Amino acid sequence: MEKFNFEIVAKSQGSKARAGILHTPHGDIKTPAFIPVGTKATVKALTPEEVKDTGAQAVLANTYHLYLQPGNEIIKKAGGLHNFMNWHGPVVTDSGGFQVFSLGVALGKGLSKVTKKNEEMMLSHEVDEDLETLKAKIDNSGVMFRSHIDGSAHYFTPEKSMEIQHDLGADIIFAFDECTSPLESKHYQIESLHRTHKWAEDSLKHHVEKGKYKIQALYGIVQGGRFEDLRKESAEAIKKIEVDGIGFAGFGIGGSFAKEDMSDAVRWVTDILPEEKPRHLLGIGEPDDMRKAIMEGIDTFDCVAPTRMARNGTLYGKDGERMNMLNAKYKDDFSLIDDSCECYTCKSYSKAYLSHLFRADEMLAGTLASIHNVNYLVKLVDDIREEIIRSR
C-alpha cells in the first residue's frame, strides 16, 4: 500500500491519545477525526461543498445500502463513489455486516414490522429479545438476508463484500464481519467471533489477490461483545492475520455497545493493536464517547447521529446541550444557535428562522441543522487534536 500511510505526529502524555495524519489516495485525514455518514452516497441534505465547509475531511458510505440501491455496478461504471457523488476527498465504506444484521431480515418473516422494530432498536440502542429469532440466516460462509426495500433475498460473503467495496472504490474499506447483539450468550459470541476472524482472513485474501490493497486500505474489525477475554482474543487474532506478508492497513472496533461498556471495550483492544496503525471506532459519535475513546487511542469515528438529530430538529448548543427547534420557546428567539460557532448556519440564521423551517416542514431546515451539527462534532474532535498536540 504505497498511497496509504498513517503518520503519528504527537502522543498525549497522560493517555493513549495520539494525533496523526492518514494519507490516502484522495487526500489526508488529520486524526483524531469525526467522519460524517453519507449512507446512500450523499450526506443527507448537504451538497459535498457544504460537507467540506463543516471541516469534515472524509465521508463514510454504507456498502449494504449502495449494493441494494443503485447497485455497485452502477457506481463502478460511474468511476467509483468519488466521481458518482462528487466528493473528491477520502471516502470510507463499511463492510455491510452491521446493516445485514440490523436492517436486513431473516427469510420468511414479516418484513415491514421487523424492519420497523429493528430501526427502533438501533435508534434506542436497545435490543428487542423477540427479534432474536428473526435474525438474518448465518452459516460459516456468509449471511442470507432480505432487502429492507423490496424483500428480495441476497447472500453476502467476505468475498462479496470485498467485490462490492472494490466496485465502490473507497479509500478505506472494511473486512466483512458479524456484528452480534450484546445480549447474545457467551457461547454464541465465541462461535460468531471465530467466524468473524475467518471472514477477516477471507476478506484480506480476496483483497490481496485482486491487487486492490495498492489503492484501497483494508481494515480488519475487532469484535467480541462485552467480554474482555473475547475482545482481547479478537484483537490478537485480527492483528496477526497476514496474506502474502500483507496485514490489515488499520483496524475497526465494532459492536453494538451498551454506552457504559464502550470505553472498556476500546481500552482492552487498543492495548493489543499495533500502535503504528490507525483505529476506527464504528458507529460512535456522541461527544463524551468520542472524548473517552480518543483517550484510549482511537483515531477516527463515524456516526449518523448528528445528521439524523438535525433532521429531527435537534441541534447542539454551545456547551453540548441539545436544543429541539420545535420547542415553543424558539418561535420568537432571534438569537443564533451558537454565537461562538463559525459554521454557515450560525453566521446567518436565528433560532426563530430554524424553528419556522422545522414547523413548516421545509427542506432547508434539515440542511441548516445538519451543517451545524456536523460542524459541531468535527470541531470538537479537531479541538481535542489540538490539545493532544499541545500536551505532547
Place this chain on the structure above:
Amino acid sequence: MEKFNFEIVAKSQGSKARAGILHTPHGDIKTPAFIPVGTKATVKALTPEEVKDTGAQAVLANTYHLYLQPGNEIIKKAGGLHNFMNWHGPVVTDSGGFQVFSLGVALGKGLSKVTKKNEEMMLSHEVDEDLETLKAKIDNSGVMFRSHIDGSAHYFTPEKSMEIQHDLGADIIFAFDECTSPLESKHYQIESLHRTHKWAEDSLKHHVEKGKYKIQALYGIVQGGRFEDLRKESAEAIKKIEVDGIGFAGFGIGGSFAKEDMSDAVRWVTDILPEEKPRHLLGIGEPDDMRKAIMEGIDTFDCVAPTRMARNGTLYGKDGERMNMLNAKYKDDFSLIDDSCECYTCKSYSKAYLSHLFRADEMLAGTLASIHNVNYLVKLVDDIREEIIRSR
C-alpha cells in the same frame, strides 16, 4: 418613492418587449426577469446562496402562507423577510388574494377534502365545478377563509393585506385583489372586478397613509378574467387610481389563465398600462408563456413550477424538453443533464446520480434539480433580455 425606480434601457423593434432595470432598496433587477418563489420564506430546498448562484435576482414570498406560519409579527420582529430568511436582494410579496381563494376554504365545509381538491385543481389548472359552492366567503370589505393548516378562521381586507405586507417588508408588494375562476359568469366577473378596483384603492390609501410608499413599491393588480372589455376596463381603472397624487409603482396582471388566453389578456392590458411603469405577470413561468408575454411588454414573472417540477424529479433539458429522472433509462445514463448549462448541478452530477437520489428519496435530489430548473428559466429570460438589447 425615491428608492424605487424603473428604467427602460432598450425597446424591441418588432414587438412591445422592453429591457429595463428595476431599482429597489435591496438592489437592481434587470428585466425581463424570472423570479423564483420562496413561499414560506425559503425557496424550497435551496440556500439563499444557491438561489443567487442560479442568477435569480429576487425572490417572491407568499403573504397568505407567512401570515399563517410563522405569522407576520415574528417576521417583523426579525427585522423583515430579508433578515429573517438571509436573502439580502430584492424581495416581492403577493397580496394573499390568490391563496385565500385557492387554498383557504369556506366556513363550515370539510377541510382536508376541499384543500386536496383545490390543490389538484391548481396543479391541473382546471376548475372543479363542485368546488364553486365551497369558495371562501366574500363581502365587499374582505374575505373570510379558513387556514389550510389548522382550519382556523381568518378575515383578510385590503388594509389587513397591506399591514401584513408592511410587516414582511418586501421591496415590491401587491394590492389585495379577488382572483376569480375563468369559469365564472360574466355577471360575477363584473361584480368581482369592481370589488378588486375598490380594494386596490383601499390598499393604496392604507399604503400611502402609513408612509410605506417611500420604502415599498405597491403594484396594483389588473383582473377581468377572459373578457376583453373587462380586462381593458380594469387596466384603465387601476392605472388611474391615485391617493394624494401617488399612483401604483407598477402593475400586476392576475388571473387563473387558460393557457391559450394568456397572451390575449396580456396584450389587451399592456396597450393601456403606462409604458414607463413595470408590469409583473403573476404565477406564470412556462418558457413559451414567458416568451410570448415578454413580446407583449411584461417585465417580471414568478412561478412555483420550476422548483415543484424539480422536487418531483423533472428537469428541463437543453431544448426545453422535460426529463423525469425516475424514468428507468436514466439509471445508468452517466451524461450530464445539459452539457451546455453552467449551473452547479450540470457541472458535476450525472443523470444516473440524480436518478439514484430521486429513487432513494434523498433530499439532495430536490436541491440539485431545483438549482438546474431555476437556472434554466432565469437564463432563458436573461437571454431574451440580451436579444431585446441587441435588436433595439
